[in-house]
Amino acid sequence: MSVNDYTGEEYRLRGGKATNELAQELFPEIEEAVQEFFRKEYKTEVIVHNAVGASGGATVFVESVGEPHFHTFAVIPIDTENKRVRAEDVWTESGQVEQSLFGGLLAMVMEDEFKALEEYLVGLTKEYPVVGLRQEAVNNVKATGYTTPHFFVQPLTMDELEEINQLYFDNPDITKEELREQFDTEKYEAKALAIVINLYMSEPELQPDHEIYEKVVSDLEVLDGIPRGGYTFILRDNNIIKRTGTGNDQNDISRAGPNKIIRD
Numbered sequence: 001m002s003v004n005d006y007t008g009e010e011y012r013l014r015g016g017k018a019t020n021e022l023a024q025e026l027f028p029e030i031e032e033a034v035q036e037f038f039r040k041e042y043k044t045e046v047i048v049h050n051a052v053g054a055s056g057g058a059t060v061f062v063e064s065v066g067e068p069h070f071h072t073f074a075v076i077p078i079d080t081e082n083k084r085v086r087a088e089d090v091w092t093e094s095g096q097v098e099q100s101l102f103g104g105l106l107a108m109v110m111e112d113e114f115k116a117l118e119e120y121l122v123g124l125t126k127e128y129p130v131v132g133l134r135q136e137a138v139n140n141v142k143a144t145g146y147t148t149p150h151f152f153v154q155p156l157t158m159d160e161l162e163e164i165n166q167l168y169f170d171n172p173d174i175t176k177e178e179l180r181e182q183f184d185t186e187k188y189e190a191k192a193l194a195i196v197i198n199l200y201m202s203e204p205e206l207q208p209d210h211e212i213y214e215k216v217v218s219d220l221e222v223l224d225g226i227p228r229g230g231y232t233f234i235l236r237d238n239n240i241i242k243r244t245g246t247g248n249d250q251n252d253i254s255r256a257g258p259n260k261i262i263r264d
Contacts, residue, residue, distance in 0.1 A: 003131065003200045003240040003247070008140025010242035013054045019078050020053025026078065026085050027051055033087035034060045034074050042097055043172040050140040051076075057086075063139055067176075068104025068168065072097050073143040096143070102161045103145030103153040105168055106193075106227075108176045109183055114146070114153075116225040121150040121197065128212050129202040130235070141245035144196075153229075154194040160187060185228070190264035193229035198247060204238045213253045220261050231261040 001010070012020070023030065031048040038046045046062040057077040064070050073096065077086040107114045125131055132149035133142075144152035155161050164183050167174055199216075201208060213235045220231050234254040236247040255261060 001240060001242045002204050002238050003133065003137075003236075004202070004238070006240045006242060006245070007134060007136040008050060008245055011050070011052055011141045011245050012243045013052050013059055015055030016053030016058075018053070018080055019056070019058055022078055022080060022083060023051040023053045023058035026083070029085045029087065030058060030060060030076055033076055033085060033090055034062060036087075037074055037090040038062065038097075042101065043169060044101070047139075061140055061143060064104060067108050068101060068146075069107065070100040070104035070145045071138065071142050071147045072100035072145065098161065098165055099155055100143070100145035101165055101168065102155050105164050105179060105183075106153065106155075106185075107146045109164075109179045110185055110227050111176060113225060113227040116223075117195075117227060118148050118150065120219070120223060120226070121148075121199070124199070124212075124216065125150075125202075128215075129206060129209070130199045130212060131202045132199060137240075137245065150199065151195060151197040153227075154196065156192045156194055188228075190228040191230045191260075191262050193227070194232065194260075195227060195229040196232045196234070198234050198236065200236045200240070200247065201238045206238060208235045208237055208251065208253045210253065217255050217261065220263070226263065228263055231263060232256040233261070 030051045034048050035046055038044045045065040047065060048060060048062050050061040051058040057075055060074050060076055062072060074090050074092040076090045079086060135149055138147055138149055146153040167179060167182055216233055234252050236252040239248040
C-alpha cells in the first residue's frame with residue numbers, strides 16, 4: 001500500500017492469528033503489565049501504542065515518555081485457553097531495550113546534531129517529492145530506538161553503550177548537561193553507530209529518483225553539524241508492505257553496507 005496511508009494498523013506477525021484478536025480485547029491489561037515491566041526493569045515510563053498477536057502472546061510496541069526518547073518493544077504471553085495475559089512473564093530480546101535506550105541518551109547528549117539532521121531531511125520533503133513514514137506508523141510498528149519519520153539510530157558493537165546506559169540507570173533524572181559532562185561523544189568509533197535514513201517517493205506513480213538520491217548522498221558527505229556515524233541512505237518507491245511495515249526492497253536505490261557514508 002502507499003506509505004502515505006500507512007499507519008501500522010495492518011501490521012501482522014507470523015503465528016499471531018490465534019492471539020491477535022485477544023491482544024486487542026485484552027489491551028488494557030497488556031498496557032498495564034508492560035508499563036510496569038519498563039518501570040521495574042528499565043526505570044522508564046512508556047506509552048503503549050500497539051499490541052500485535054504473535055506465537056503464544058503479543059508483541060507490544062512502546063515509546064518512552066519524555067527523554068531519553070526511543071521506541072522499542074516487549075513480548076507478553078497470552079493464555080489463549082483462559083483468555084488472560086500472563087503479566088508476570090513479560091520479556092524482551094536481549095540487548096533490545098539497552099540499544100534503544102542508548103540511542104535515546106545519545107540524542108540527548110547530541111541534541112543539536114540530531115536536530116540538524118532531522119531539519120535537513122524535513123527540508124528535503126518540502127523541496128522534493130519525497131516523504132518519510134507517518135508518525136502513527138513509527139509509533140505502531142517501529143522498535144528501532146531513537147526514531148523519527150525519516151531516520152533511526154542503531155549502535156552496533158559499542159563498549160560505550162553500557163557506560164552511558166549505566167549513568168541513566170544510576171540516575172533516571174540525569175540531565176543533558178550531566179550526561180555531556182560524563183560522556184565524550186568523540187570517543188566512540190563513527191562506523192560503530194549506524195544512522196539509517198529511509199525516504200520514499202511521495203506519490204504511487206513515482207520511481208526512485210536518481211538525481212534526488214545523488215543530492216542526498218552528496219549532502220550527507222559534507223553537511224555541517226550532523227552526528228558522527230556510519231550513514232545508510234535508502235530511497236524507495238511509494239510502496240510499503242503493510243504486514244511487515246517495511247519498504248519495497250525490490251525497487252529502491254541505496255548507499256549501504258560496506259559502502260556506507262562515514263562521518264567522523
